[in-house]
Amino acid sequence: MSLDAAFARAAELDANDSLAHLRSHFDIPEDVLYFDGNSLGPLTFRSREVLHRTIEFEWRERLIRSWNEDWLAMPARVGNKIAPLIGAAPDTVIACDNTSINLHKALMAAVALRPGRTEIVIDINNFPTDIYIAQSVADQHNMKLIAVTADEIIGAISERTAVVTATHVDYRSARILDLAGITAAAHANGALMVWDLAHSAGAVPFNAAEHDIDFAVGCGYKYLNGGPGASAFIYVAPRLLAESGQPLQGWWGHSEPFAFEVGYRPAEGISRFLTGTANVLSMKSLEAALHVFEGVSMQQLREKSVSLTSLFVELAQEHLVDKGFVIRSPLNANERGSHVALGFAEGKPLVDAMAAEGIVADFRPPDLMRFGFAPLYNSHVDVVRLINRLSLH
């Protein structure tokens, strides 16, 4: 397909896109083509308005009264807005901290639930923070960290395994891991499963309840568009909540924080996974951005995401592969998340040059260009413009 024909087809796809109107919620500069929502989602108009109101009214006017009037309830309220996006029941998700800290809490809780077991299994290609955190948990318990490729995870799980952890969508290749198979293998061996949903939440469906997931964690600033440093989240299966403890016991996780008791008594539900004071401003921005998801199903988002990445892959095969670009994401859309990775020797200077022109993507060493296609605001015409620019190289 020529690029002219591709533009015409993309325009038709956009005209029939039932989610196209959602782009109007985002304040993306006119001269920017944005393909990095898998790293930092853009600003919503609503986040700006809510932050303004929070600063001018809740903070400036209401001052300390705002804690009782609104802020204390935020972690649970925001958690409940994230829950449907990851297929979780109400009151099983809470917004707090960042993904690294939540992963630490989940892994520590899981290891405590499996005393006597000596191994933690992890995807060796996981995002580095996941490996660092898992290594620290293993070291603290004198356990062994078994780091293997995604295809080797199931074979590495045994009755020695306390917990298995992996990222649902690989941060480099966008490959979707075998959620059902890996979780079932962990459970069949009596181990617990912790999924990192950093590259899933808001773009790729995940069903925590249906797959009987034990723990999951994820980011608020990527496809959820919460803003830089937005709160992350943690999910804990209801069947584990009562017996789960977490290592960072703090007053926000106490059953009665304002009783100021000397002894720690964990809250009944998911609140026990809180530690200290919520980051109100970033949580406000995240809550406002989550409003865009209301009335939109994950299935609709997935269909649009697949349509965008499939168009990119098809055009990359025709226009980029003969110029030295290598497609490093799965060609089968069912196995691919919401970004596409291209290997290219001169990837770093090309990503930098494009950013200077307002076409924003990202680069991961040694040679990987990543293009995030967010179904809430990217269009098919955006995809063809991107291919057009890359093909000029």
Ligand SMILES: Cc1ncc(COP(=O)(O)O)c(C=O)c1O
């Ligand atoms: C898969 C994955 N896990 C964890 C993180 C880190 O999250 P945080 O900085 O919130 O700890 C990232 C960041 O990009 C990531 O891609």
